[in-house]
Amino acid sequence: MRRDKSIELLNKAIGDELQAVHQYMFFHFHLDDLGYTPLAELFKRTAIEEMGHIEKLAERVLFLKGEVEMLASSAVAKITEPEQMLNKAMSMEEQSAADYNASALECSKVADSASKQAFEELVRDEERHYDAFEKQLENIKRFGASYLALQSFPGTSSS
Numbered sequence: 001m002r003r004d005k006s007i008e009l010l011n012k013a014i015g016d017e018l019q020a021v022h023q024y025m026f027f028h029f030h031l032d033d034l035g036y037t038p039l040a041e042l043f044k045r046t047a048i049e050e051m052g053h054i055e056k057l058a059e060r061v062l063f064l065k066g067e068v069e070m071l072a073s074s075a076v077a078k079i080t081e082p083e084q085m086l087n088k089a090m091s092m093e094e095q096s097a098a099d100y101n102a103s104a105l106e107c108s109k110v111a112d113s114a115s116k117q118a119f120e121e122l123v124r125d126e127e128r129h130y131d132a133f134e135k136q137l138e139n140i141k142r143f144g145a146s147y148l149a150l151q152s153f154p155g156t157s158s159s
């Protein structure tokens, strides 16, 4: 097993996950401010899941005797319009799923099946996140922007 290759891929993934946490919490703050509570909560819940991903990846890095690089892969995009937020989030999830599929293959090439498995588990989560965001975007398209405001009355739910 070539540990350095796996450690590099795991740290790159940590950077992408940190980026997702920052971006989704930025969306959460703005949606909450707009009173779009269910969508705000969806972004917050997803950010918390991405934090769980960071934890799994970091544990694997340390197990392989590497160091955890906590560097977000890029700056937060200052998007404040809900449809654009969802498009951005979907493209991030799509990219993560594609990257993790590729990383799983790389890990298998260096005979690191535990890291491969970790990446595969992440792919399943990112595909589920993509799906949840897509559902929200479809509803906005179907019912118009008022969908976000109307679903925010107490007693209604999202996701």
Ligand SMILES: [Fe+2]
Residues within 6 Å of the ligand: 017, 020, 049, 050, 053, 096, 122, 125, 126
């Ligand atoms: Fe993730």
Ligand SMILES: [Fe+2]
Residues within 6 Å of the ligand: 020, 050, 093, 096, 125, 126, 129
């Ligand atoms: Fe995700």
